[in-house]
Amino acid sequence: MNEKVCVVGAGPAGIIAAGIAGSRGKDVILIDKNERIGKKLFITGKGRCNITNNAPIEDFFDNVMKNKNFLYSSFYSFSNRDIINLLETYGLKTKVERGNRIFPESDKSSDVIKAFQKFLSDNKVNILLNTNVNSIDIKNRKFIVNTNNDEMTFDKLVIATGGKSYPSTGSTGDGYKFAETFGHSITKIRPSLVPIEIKEDWIKDLQGLSLKNVTLSAHSKKRLLYEEFGEMIFTHYGISGPIVLSISNYLYRYINDGIRLLIDLKPALDNKKLDDRILRDFELNNNKKIKNSLDDLLPQKLIPIIIFLADIDPEKIVNQITKEERLKLLNSIKEFPLNFKSFRPIEEAIITSGGVVTKEINPSTMESKLVEGLYFAGEVIDVDALTGGYNLQIAYSTGYLAGNHV
Numbered sequence: 001m002n003e004k005v006c007v008v009g010a011g012p013a014g015i016i017a018a019g020i021a022g023s024r025g026k027d028v029i030l031i032d033k034n035e036r037i038g039k040k041l042f043i044t045g046k047g048r049c050n051i052t053n054n055a056p057i058e059d060f061f062d063n064v065m066k067n068k069n070f071l072y073s074s075f076y077s078f079s080n081r082d083i084i085n086l087l088e089t090y091g092l093k094t095k096v097e098r099g100n101r102i103f104p105e106s107d108k109s110s111d112v113i114k115a116f117q118k119f120l121s122d123n124k125v126n127i128l129l130n131t132n133v134n135s136i137d138i139k140n141r142k143f144i145v146n147t148n149n150d151e152m153t154f155d156k157l158v159i160a161t162g163g164k165s166y167p168s169t170g171s172t173g174d175g176y177k178f179a180e181t182f183g184h185s186i187t188k189i190r191p192s193l194v195p196i197e198i199k200e201d202w203i204k205d206l207q208g209l210s211l212k213n214v215t216l217s218a219h220s221k222k223r224l225l226y227e228e229f230g231e232m233i234f235t236h237y238g239i240s241g242p243i244v245l246s247i248s249n250y251l252y253r254y255i256n257d258g259i260r261l262l263i264d265l266k267p268a269l270d271n272k273k274l275d276d277r278i279l280r281d282f283e284l285n286n287n288k289k290i291k292n293s294l295d296d297l298l299p300q301k302l303i304p305i306i307i308f309l310a311d312i313d314p315e316k317i318v319n320q321i322t323k324e325e326r327l328k329l330l331n332s333i334k335e336f337p338l339n340f341k342s343f344r345p346i347e348e349a350i351i352t353s354g355g356v357v358t359k360e361i362n363p364s365t366m367e368s369k370l371v372e373g374l375y376f377a378g379e380v381i382d383v384d385a386l387t388g389g390y391n392l393q394i395a396y397s398t399g400y401l402a403g404n405h406v
């Protein structure tokens with residue numbers, strides 16, 4: 001009789017694990033509490049799904065934040081090329097965008113999910129939806145899975161329940177609880193790739209403003225901590241968007257150090273060039289009030305705040321602005337200051353940092369070193385990466401190893 005395998009969690013990690021196990025002739029049941037597979041996958045990349053990255057697989061390690069060595073075997077066993085080939089086999093066309101990010105040609109994450117559905121059905125995986133796994137026991141080397149509907153017995157078990165962020169997608173951290181019942185340890189769980197709250201109360205006036213081609217830098221009292229160039233957006237509480245999420249990853253260690261964030265709104269211009277540019281704009285608007293003279297240089301919403309930060313009366317006529325005031329204006333544009341208040345909660349984080357301790361999992365098979373026949377895949381493990389498609393690749397690659405060894 002075929003071995004019976006249960007995969008808990010139909011996210012990308014569970015889908016790959018189940019399909020690969022099915023392709024090896026295992027009798028696989030894939031269980032998810034949701035009404036459909038890949039609920040988080042559906043919202044990835046703002047609904048477009050940044051499937052993976054086109055960089056050489058060896059470059060992926062530079063983008064992994066924690067326990068990169070643990071991922072050697074998985075990344076090389078099932079790489080970015082492998083997931084693209086698999087999805088193409090099931091009818092998905094892909095394209096490469098800025099930063100080597102790979103997306104479906106249709107810009108629809110639902111097309112990625114459709115390809116995965118075909119992959120699962122081709123490999124005869126039984127999918128059990130609307131089924132919450134409440135607990136898992138082990139008796140006579142068999143896994144007893146208790147759900148809201150049933151009790152089922154399996155020879156092998158894969159835990160692919162994801163992390164704790166965006167709990168409405170089903171990732172509510174249940175896997176940590178299951179792992180603990182098997183004696184596994186869980187590292188401290190915290191949000192990663194998460195928006196940042198800002199102390200300044202005028203921040204809400206900037207809500208909705210998105211900035212492209214700016215440099216965001218983070219500073220402790222003593223030094224520059226990190227800087228990143230790209231896009232960001234202001235929200236009612238602070239800042240979000242790609243460069244903010246990336247920078248959030250580096251700031252955890254320093255949150256008690258009074259982090260100061262600075263935005264260089266014109267990174268392409270050095271101080272001299274920006275001053276020349278401001279002087280030119282001043283010449284053109286010589287008789288206008290300063291508040292009406294910066295439209296070509298800055299987004300509307302920023303103008304009153306930049307003028308406030310430069311300590312200039314917004315009603316002042318441009319030809320009366322002193323050199324000192326002009327230089328303060330320049331400084332506010334090159335070093336637009338924001339004071340870090342806190343991170344947004346884990347519910348709003350893209351990724352959960354922390355999870356099942358990697359030392360307790362065999363990196364070549366994803367099998368537990370504590371319980372034979374028990375496997376882990378995806379975000380439930382203590383690994384996480386930056387944005388760019390790397391987190392999904394972690395899910396597929398670890399899912400592949402689990403599916404290939406159950």
Ligand SMILES: Cc1cc2nc3c(=O)[nH]c(=O)nc-3n(C[C@H](O)[C@H](O)[C@H](O)COP(=O)(O)OP(=O)(O)OC[C@H]3O[C@@H](n4cnc5c(N)ncnc54)[C@H](O)[C@@H]3O)c2cc1C
Binds near residue numbers: 031041161377391
């Ligand atoms: C808004 C957002 C955008 C993102 N965009 C990208 C992107 O573009 N590219 C990228 O690489 N990464 C992205 N990520 C990260 C990526 O989505 C995750 O890393 C990835 O989904 C993790 O896969 P997983 O299979 O481990 O877990 P999940 O996708 O979280 O899947 C876990 C599944 O387990 C199920 N489950 C949990 N507990 C139980 C239980 N007790 N019983 C039954 N089922 C259970 C859940 O319902 C869920 O379906 C994004 C994340 C978010 C939140």
